[in-house]
Amino acid sequence: xxxxxxxxxxxxxxxxxxxxxxxxxxxxxxxxxxxxxxxxxxxxxxxxxxxxxxxxxxxxxxxxxxxxxxxxxxxxxxxxxxxxxxxxxxxxxxxxxxxxxxxxxxxxxxxxxxxxxxxxxxxxxxxxxxxxxxxxxxxxxxxxxxxxxxxxxxxxxxxxxxxxxxxxxxxxxxxxxxxxxxxxxxxxxxxxxxxxxxxxxxxxxxxxxxxxxxxxxxxxxxxxxxxxxxxxxxxxxxxxxxxxxxxxxxxxxxxxxxxxxxxxxxxxxxxxxxxxxxxxxxxxxxxxxxxxxxxxxxxxxxxxxxxxxxxxxxxxxxxxxxxxxxxxxxxxxxxxxxxxxxxxxxxxxxxxxxxxxxxxxxxxxxxxxxxxxx
Numbered sequence: 001x002x003x004x005x006x007x008x009x010x011x012x013x014x015x016x017x018x019x020x021x022x023x024x025x026x027x028x029x030x031x032x033x034x035x036x037x038x039x040x041x042x043x044x045x046x047x048x049x050x051x052x053x054x055x056x057x058x059x060x061x062x063x064x065x066x067x068x069x070x071x072x073x074x075x076x077x078x079x080x081x082x083x084x085x086x087x088x089x090x091x092x093x094x095x096x097x098x099x100x101x102x103x104x105x106x107x108x109x110x111x112x113x114x115x116x117x118x119x120x121x122x123x124x125x126x127x128x129x130x131x132x133x134x135x136x137x138x139x140x141x142x143x144x145x146x147x148x149x150x151x152x153x154x155x156x157x158x159x160x161x162x163x164x165x166x167x168x169x170x171x172x173x174x175x176x177x178x179x180x181x182x183x184x185x186x187x188x189x190x191x192x193x194x195x196x197x198x199x200x201x202x203x204x205x206x207x208x209x210x211x212x213x214x215x216x217x218x219x220x221x222x223x224x225x226x227x228x229x230x231x232x233x234x235x236x237x238x239x240x241x242x243x244x245x246x247x248x249x250x251x252x253x254x255x256x257x258x259x260x261x262x263x264x265x266x267x268x269x270x271x272x273x274x275x276x277x278x279x280x281x282x283x284x285x286x287x288x289x290x291x292x293x294x295x296x297x298x299x300x301x302x303x304x305x306x307x308x309x310x311x312x313x314x315x316x317x318x319x320x321x322x323x324x325x326x327x328x329x330x331x332x333x334x335x336x337x338x339x340x341x342x343x344x345x346x347x348x349x350x351x352x353x354x355x356x357x358x359x360x361x362x363x364x365x366x367x368x369x370x371x372x373x374x
Contacts, residue, residue: 046268074145091232122187
């Protein structure tokens with residue numbers, strides 16, 4: 001099915017968009033902690049391990065915060081939850097959130113946790129699909145819902161017209177269509193769906209598939225990667241000093257959480273599993289390792305927005321067209337789309353507390369996957 005689901009995503013934003021009342025009362029617990037709600041982008045998994053660790057290890061509590069994690073899902077648009085005042089902060093990909101801002105959502109990127117994109121397109125090595133140019137005439141899977149912008153940018157850069165040169169197929173959030181060879185190339189996150197392929201049995205050998213069985217198109221290499229998981233705050237509420245202070249405290253503890261998961265990957269894996277994730281232990285450890293690669297090392301400090309990466313994301317959002325000629329953004333973001341002010345204060349506080357905020361010595365580990373990721 002050919003479908004560009006940005007239209008649906010934008011509709012969800014329009015249906016519930018608005019600016020939360022900056023004067024809404026702040027709740028406190030019996031222990032004097034300020035209650036903070038963080039809307040996650042998806043179901044519990046190691047993609048959000050740093051936030052889970054900051055809760056479980058008491059880092060938020062040390063900052064005087066009682067942080068409640070709100071699990072995401074297919075029908076939840078985090079930036080809309082934030083903009084309508086149902087959460088204090090939200091985790092969302094930058095292009096999706098910028099599209100919501102253009103529709104009227106009053107939100108600001110205050111913490112660019114993922115410095116690198118984790119999006120791939122994956123094909124069987126036997127297909128000889130090695131670059132976006134090779135997609136011509138092929139069945140190209142994508143999830144939609146705002147996850148496909150890098151794919152369209154990569155195809156456009158290769159000189160392909162997404163509306164004419166390929167058959168776009170609405171892909172489920174798994175790799176079954178590729179494994180069954182119903183599509184030629186599939187969308188995958190380095191930390192999730194790609195691992196699902198390596199957890200599946202190759203019918204030709206009776207053993208698990210190996211990396212050499214697949215060809216990976218990495219948008220970072222192609223040059224069409226875009227910024228992904230960021231912490232978004234309510235723009236209007238950022239005018240309030242109490243919310244500003246709370247934002248710095250929240251980010252300080254968040255830095256601690258992600259630094260902890262960098263240095264204690266297996267323990268953080270166990271925290272995620274304990275939250276009730278449906279993904280298995282080896283899969284979650286793979287995910288933790290791959291997510292750490294997207295964050296660390298962070299030369300200038302974790303969470304700071306890099307201007308070049310931001311500009312590339314905005315440029316692709318404005319210039320890349322889908323099969324109907326639409327772009328993610330009609331114009332450059334206006335107002336306070338992002339700020340490093342609060343993250344820099346949080347980095348200073350975290351460093352003063354002895355936290356390694358750059359991870360310059362970070363080395364990823366080798367994770368051995370098992371059947372089904374158990």
